[in-house]
Amino acid sequence: MTVDKQALEPDVEPKADPAAARRRNIAATVGLDRFSGLYVWAALILIFSLWVPSLFDTATNTRIIAGSQAITAMVAMGLIVPVACGAFDLSIGGTVGVAVCIVIWFQANGHGFALGIVVALVAGLLIGLVNSFIVVKLNVNSFIATLGMSSILSAGTYWVTDGSTVSNGISPHFTAIGQNLLWGLPLPVFYMLALGIVLWWLLEYTPVGRYLYSIGGNPQAARLAGIRVGRITTSAFVLSGVVAAFSGVILAAELGSSSPDIGVPYLLPAFSAVFLGATQVFPGRVNVPGTLIAIFLLATGVKGLQLAGAPSYISSLFNGAALIIAVALAARATRRRT
Amino acid sequence: MTPALTVTNMSKSFAGPRVLDSVTLSIEPGEIRALVGENGSGKSTLIKILAGFHVPDDGSAEIDGQPLHLGDGTSSEALGLRFVHQDLGLVDNLDAVDNMALGAGYPSFRGGIRWRQERKRARAALTELGYDFDVRRPVGTLAMSERTALAIARAMAPRHTSAKVLILDEPTANLPAAEAQRLYKLARRVADSGIAVVFVSHHFDEVFELAKSVTVLRDGKHVTTRPVAGLTEDELIELVIGRKLEVVEHDAKAAERKAVVLEITGLGSDVLNDVTFAVHAGEIVGVAGITGSGRDEVAAALFGGRDRAGEAKINGKVVPKNRPDRAMAMGMGLVPAERHANAAFMTSTLRENITVVRPGIHWRGLILRKGAERSDVANWLERLDVRPRKSEFLMSDLSGGNQQKVVLARWLRLEPKVLVLDEPTQGVDVGAKSDIHKLVDEAAAQGTAVLVASTDHEELVRLCHRVLILRRGRIADEVSGGRMDHDLITAATIGRDQADAT
Numbered sequence: 001m002t003v004d005k006q007a008l009e010p011d012v013e014p015k016a017d018p019a020a021a022r023r024r025n026i027a028a029t030v031g032l033d034r035f036s037g038l039y040v041w042a043a044l045i046l047i048f049s050l051w052v053p054s055l056f057d058t059a060t061n062t063r064i065i066a067g068s069q070a071i072t073a074m075v076a077m078g079l080i081v082p083v084a085c086g087a088f089d090l091s092i093g094g095t096v097g098v099a100v101c102i103v104i105w106f107q108a109n110g111h112g113f114a115l116g117i118v119v120a121l122v123a124g125l126l127i128g129l130v131n132s133f134i135v136v137k138l139n140v141n142s143f144i145a146t147l148g149m150s151s152i153l154s155a156g157t158y159w160v161t162d163g164s165t166v167s168n169g170i171s172p173h174f175t176a177i178g179q180n181l182l183w184g185l186p187l188p189v190f191y192m193l194a195l196g197i198v199l200w201w202l203l204e205y206t207p208v209g210r211y212l213y214s215i216g217g218n219p220q221a222a223r224l225a226g227i228r229v230g231r232i233t234t235s236a237f238v239l240s241g242v243v244a245a246f247s248g249v250i251l252a253a254e255l256g257s258s259s260p261d262i263g264v265p266y267l268l269p270a271f272s273a274v275f276l277g278a279t280q281v282f283p284g285r286v287n288v289p290g291t292l293i294a295i296f297l298l299a300t301g302v303k304g305l306q307l308a309g310a311p312s313y314i315s316s317l318f319n320g321a322a323l324i325i326a327v328a329l330a331a332r333a334t335r336r337r338t
Numbered sequence: 339m340t341p342a343l344t345v346t347n348m349s350k351s352f353a354g355p356r357v358l359d360s361v362t363l364s365i366e367p368g369e370i371r372a373l374v375g376e377n378g379s380g381k382s383t384l385i386k387i388l389a390g391f392h393v394p395d396d397g398s399a400e401i402d403g404q405p406l407h408l409g410d411g412t413s414s415e416a417l418g419l420r421f422v423h424q425d426l427g428l429v430d431n432l433d434a435v436d437n438m439a440l441g442a443g444y445p446s447f448r449g450g451i452r453w454r455q456e457r458k459r460a461r462a463a464l465t466e467l468g469y470d471f472d473v474r475r476p477v478g479t480l481a482m483s484e485r486t487a488l489a490i491a492r493a494m495a496p497r498h499t500s501a502k503v504l505i506l507d508e509p510t511a512n513l514p515a516a517e518a519q520r521l522y523k524l525a526r527r528v529a530d531s532g533i534a535v536v537f538v539s540h541h542f543d544e545v546f547e548l549a550k551s552v553t554v555l556r557d558g559k560h561v562t563t564r565p566v567a568g569l570t571e572d573e574l575i576e577l578v579i580g581r582k583l584e585v586v587e588h589d590a591k592a593a594e595r596k597a598v599v600l601e602i603t604g605l606g607s608d609v610l611n612d613v614t615f616a617v618h619a620g621e622i623v624g625v626a627g628i629t630g631s632g633r634d635e636v637a638a639a640l641f642g643g644r645d646r647a648g649e650a651k652i653n654g655k656v657v658p659k660n661r662p663d664r665a666m667a668m669g670m671g672l673v674p675a676e677r678h679a680n681a682a683f684m685t686s687t688l689r690e691n692i693t694v695v696r697p698g699i700h701w702r703g704l705i706l707r708k709g710a711e712r713s714d715v716a717n718w719l720e721r722l723d724v725r726p727r728k729s730e731f732l733m734s735d736l737s738g739g740n741q742q743k744v745v746l747a748r749w750l751r752l753e754p755k756v757l758v759l760d761e762p763t764q765g766v767d768v769g770a771k772s773d774i775h776k777l778v779d780e781a782a783a784q785g786t787a788v789l790v791a792s793t794d795h796e797e798l799v800r801l802c803h804r805v806l807i808l809r810r811g812r813i814a815d816e817v818s819g820g821r822m823d824h825d826l827i828t829a830a831t832i833g834r835d836q837a838d839a840t
Contacts, residue, residue, distance in 0.1 A: 205706045207697040214694050217683040224643050224674050224681065225694045225748070226666030284685055 037280045037293040041300060048304030061303065063185060069299045070188035071096075071251045076270035076277075076291050077192075077199050078243025082236040083274055083286045084203060086216040087135060087142040089237060092244040092270060094153030095127050096263030099248025101157045101166075103174070104258035108166050113174040117249050124245025127153065128238035135237070136230040150267075157260045167257030178253025188250050195243065200288040212236060213285065269319050272298060276326030298322055340403045342367045342534035343419075343503045348397030350383055358383050358394070359558040365503070365534045367402075370525060372549035372566070373538045374578055376828075380558040381538050385507055389421050390414050402502050418502030420493035422509060426485055430478030435460045437477055438492050463491040467524050483520050490524060494533075504528055506537040508629070510544060522548045540628045542571055542832050556580050575829045596620050599653060599787035600756045606647035607635045611811040613648070617756070617787040622778065624798035625791040627808030628831050634675065636808075637760035637791050641665050641672040643680075652756055666695060671749030673742075675760040675791075681745045682733050689715045689729040692748050718747040723773060739770025746774060750781060757781055759790045763797060775800055795827040807831055 075092055082089045099120040106116030127149065134145040180187050203209035211232045214222040223229050247266075252258060276298070277290030302315045344364040350357055358380040365371050375381050386392045388399060390411030399406040407413035428437050435456045445459070446452040460473045469487040477485060486509055494501050506525070510518040518541075525548060529535045539545055545552055546566060554561040554577045561577055596619040605613040609632035617623045627633035639646035642662040650657045658664050662672070674680035683691050692715050693700070700711040715729040722743040724736070733741060742763065749757060759778065763771040778801055782788050792798050798805050804818030807830040815830045817823075 201705075205704075205708075207701060207706065210690065210694065210697045210706070213686065214683055214690070217685055218679075220679060221681050221683060222694070224638075224641065224662055224672055226663040227694070228663050 034281055034283060035293075037276070037290070037297050041293065041297045044297065044300045044304060048300070048308065052304070052307045059184065061307070063181075065296070065299050065303050066189045067186035067254075069295050070186065070192040071247050071254070072266055072269045072273070072299075073192045073292060073295045074188075074195050074247040074250070075244055075266045076273040076295060077196055077288055078240040078247070079270050079274050080199065080203070080277075080286045080288060080291055081212065081239045081243075082142070082233075084209075084212040084216050085233055085236050086219060087233055087236060088146060089131065089240045090143065090146040090267065091127060091131060091149040091153060092240055093264040093267030094150040094157075095124050095241055095244035096248040096251060096266050097157045097261060098123055098127070098153050098263070099245040100252040100255075100258045100262050101160050101260070103249050103252045104166050104170065105160055107171055107174065108169045110169065113171050120245050120249050121242055124241040124243075124248075125238055126241075127245075128241025129234070131241065132234035132237035136233050150264075154261060154264065157263075161258060161260050163260055165257055165259040170256050175253055175256045178250050178255075186254075188254065191246075191250055195246075196288050196292060199243075203288060208232065208235070268316075268323065269295075269298065272319050272323035272326055276322060276329070279326060279329045294322075294326070339366060341365060341400075342369070342402055343536070344400045345384070345388075346398050346400075348384065348387060348394050348399070350380075350387060350392060350394045357558045358387070360397070361555065361558070361560045363553050363560060363563055365536060367502070367534050368529050368532050369551065370529045370535045370537070370549050371563075372545040372552040373536055373555065374540070374542070374545060374552060374574070375555035375561075376578060379555040379578075381555055382507070383558075384555070385421070385505055385538065388414060388419060388505065415497065416499055418499045420501045420504045422486070422489045422493050422504070422506045424507045424509075426489040428477045428485055428489060431476050433476055434464070434471075434473035434480075434488050437488060438463070438495060441492070442495055442497055460491075463495055464488065467491055467494075467527065468520070469524075483518075486521055487524060490528070494528065501533055503534045503536065506535065508538050508540065510539065510541060510630070518544065540832050542574055545574065546571070554578055571833065575832070579825055579828060581825070596785070597653075600789065601651040601654075602640070602648065603651075604648035605636070605639060605650070606811075607632065607639045607644060609811040610635050610639065610646075610808075613808070613811075613813055615806060615813065617789055619785045619787055620782050621804075622782050622788040622790060622802045624802035624805035625789065625808060626793075626795060626798055626805050626827050626831050630810070631808040631831065632811040633791050633793070633808050634760070637672060637674065637758045637789070640758055640789070641670060641674075643672065643674065666752075669752075669755030671695075671752060671754035671757045673745055673749060673757070673759045673762055675764060677738070677741060677745060677764070682741055684734040685732060687730050687732055688719065688724070688736070688744055691733050691744050692718060692751060695748055695752060714751075718751055719744075722747050722750075722777060737767070737770075739766040739774075742766050742774065743770060743777075746777060750777065753784075754786060757786050757788045759788065759792075761792055761794075762790060763792075763794065771797075795824045798827060799824050809833070 075096060079089055079092055102120040102123055103113060103116035106119065107113050131146055131149055134140045134149075135142045178186075178188060182190060203212065211222070211227050214225065214227060215229050215232055219229055248263060251262070273291050273294040274286050276294035277292070278284065278286045280290030280293050281287055282290065298319060302318045305314050305318070306312065341364040346362050348361045349359055361380065361384060373381050383392060387394050387408065388406070390409055390413065393409035399408065401414070401417040401419055404417050406417055406419075429440065435453070438460050439456070444451045444456055446455040457473050464470065464473070464487060467487050467490060469484060471480065471484050477488065480488070490504070490506075493504060509521055522544065525535050525537065537548070549566050551563060551565050552569070552574070553563040554574075556578065598616045599619045600617040602616065603614050609630065613632070613636070615623070625633055625636050635644060638644040640650055642658070642660050642665050646659050652668050652670060655668060657668055657670065665672075678684070683694065689711060693711055697706060697711070700707045700714065712729050716727070719727045719729065724740050724743045724747070726735070733744065736744065746762070757778070762778070763774055766774065775797070778788055778790070790798065790801055799822050802822070804816055805822065805827055806813050807815035807817060807827070809831065817827055817830060
């Protein structure tokens with residue numbers, strides 16, 4: 001994207017005026033178009049380091065940001081998959097909550113945590129299957145289907161937990177999964193990186209990834225190119241369900257307890273990050289590295305403002321504003337590409 | 339008697355040649371007039387001017403002696419001009435009563451709609467046209483002739499002024515033969531009540547059956563208006579295409595008959611009815627037909643893009659219906675019509691657009707090898723002379739002709755046994771068009787069985803060994819060898835169909 005099309009290819013009709021093209025090229029060489037998030041992130045770190053050096057600029061703070069965002073990042077990366085094929089999955093927050101409840105319930109009732117983990121992941125898979133059945137077979141808009149599912153899952157967690165927090169009988173081996181450190185960073189950061197590599201590989205280096213983006217780009221053309229749109233969409237929902245359930249298991253291990261509606265707050269930041277991420281790295285397309293950049297950019301901003309004395313509701317404000325701005329930017333990026 | 343409608347010296351051009359050139363005509367009350375001409379002859383422009391949609395450069399029109407304010411839709415409405423456009427303008431998920439109210443409103447509305455009264459009114463209007471169906475059913479569930487009747491009932495419904503002229507734009511384009519007959523009766527009934535009826539049509543059989551007189555437009559000019567009585571079909575075709583229909587002998591493509599590859603038996607769809615044919619290896623077979631003939635349904639029905647009845651076989655093996663993936667796996671490729679909607683991924687690269695069918699070719703060691711993919715794609719871009727020849731450019735960066743080449747490359751890359759092309763050069767410039775034709779020839783030379791559905795009859799002559807002519811969903815004729823000629827194909831597609839006359 002850094003080459004000048006007109007110079008190399010005299011047969012192309014010039015599409016934009018040369019001055020604008022030149023400006024874009026300068027921006028492109030320093031990566032402003034594709035990696036603007038990294039610049040903003042660096043700027044945020046610099047600003048807060050100067051503003052609140054004693055609190056912000058510490059190893060502890062880095063660890064807190066990295067650890068607290070690992071769950072959000074995993075939920076967001078799972079969400080990329082259905083969004084890539086043009087479907088929304090609003091039930092991921094609910095699925096996180098269900099998974100937390102299941103692993104904790106199994107331990108509180110004297111079963112091993114390993115069985116709990118397996119059951120939680122299977123629950124995520126089943127939620128994905130039900131979502132995709134409603135969307136693909138019953139032809140319900142994915143937004144509506146998964147919004148309904150989200151509410152049903154929330155009801156389910158209340159039913160299982162009786163609306164109370166459960167924290168008895170939790171195995172220390174289980175909490176170790178979420179709380180131990182490796183090279184000074186909490187383990188969930190490494191789960192996040194591993195999951196990121198797997199999903200990045202799936203989306204960029206497998207035929208399935210190609211199919212997902214094709215369906216998202218033009219479902220009718222995808223069908224007429226011999227892609228099994230229904231089947232691929234189903235796998236996308238199943239994958240986001242399983243990833244959300246996995247994130248829930250790790251969250252339960254971090255917290256060592258469960259409470260109803262614990263997962264719902266993860267929904268909005270995940271969406272913000274996915275759409276903000278679509279303006280990064282591969283502009284106009286939801287992608288894994290872009291999403292990770294977006295997560296940590298948002299987290300750094302929120303944490304910095306909190307340390308500088310902003311009230312705690314700043315986090316909701318920041319995420320909401322970021323979502324709107326991100327989608328507007330993504331729409332702009334797509335327009336420029338078409 | 340004052341004519342119901344007169345048009346005097348009407349002219350219109352859209353930045354270029356005149357699409358309507360000093361057209362003058364007049365129609366008596368109660369007369370049924372057919373308006374005929376090839377695509378681009380100016381029929382729709384004339385109708386759109388009367389509807390107030392376009393402002394003419396010159397000319398005037400009168401309805402029942404009253405001058406029409408041109409360029410003002412409310413004026414034609416107020417003077418009693420009524421239109422039924424080709425798409426009928428109905429809202430499918432509303433019922434007949436609500437559709438009747440579109441435009442005219444609910445006459446019973448006084449602080450609330452009196453539904454019983456409205457239903458009664460709608461039923462009465464339809465009964466008058468000889469139709470009786472549940473006015474509470476969503477319009478989308480009605481038969482096409484019932485919908486057409488509803489659109490006509492709506493057009494005829496009393497407004498501030500009574501209807502004087504009813505203009506029907508290709509009212510039978512989407513109607514099966516039996517339903518077309520009901521429409522003819524309906525049109526006669528309207529005319530008998532003293533209203534002038536103008537209908538645009540490509541079906542010459544209905545011109546002869548229904549119209550009292552016919553007006554022919556060609557290249558924006560009024561050619562003739564004459565009574566239908568005493569006119570033969572050949573004469574009318576001659577008037578429409580502007581030259582004598584003669585069969586020119588020329589070097590037809592010699593078809594060397596090899597084994598049958600594609601076998602279609604009893605193909606049916608919304609319009610298609612019991613279509614049976616076969617395509618041999620290396621053969622290019624064309625499909626021609628006017629709107630509503632089913633021409634536009636053949637390709638998608640074969641590939642599985644739309645539901646179908648009947649059986650398709652490739653080398654003797656049955657291709658399951660509604661399964662594009664299976665059709666592809668069995669060696670069929672489809673270049674669909676309307677590239678933007680059906681084929682192009684505008685925000686993806688040329689590479690992704692080409693390898694979207696079977697990207698797995700470059701899947702080795704659990705990785706999609708992008709280097710190999712790029713050189714594969716670069717090779718195809720060069721073979722098809724796609725410009726710019728850059729695999730990482732976006733589809734949206736290309737001109738229409740180059741986009742179409744990319745879509746073609748997608749399928750040529752798989753070396754299909756059967757290649758189905760639907761309007762392959764739609765919106766494509768002349769140079770790319772001839773390139774595409776060469777590529778199709780090459781594919782056939784390598785043994786691919788090719789089926790081309792096209793409204794471009796020159797294209798069919800250029801490409802095909804033989805051309806199947808569809809009329810009203812059936813194969814009505816086949817043109818091949820020395821008989822192959824643009825005018826002849828055109829004449830065959832609009833020709834009177836004895837077999838269908840009921």
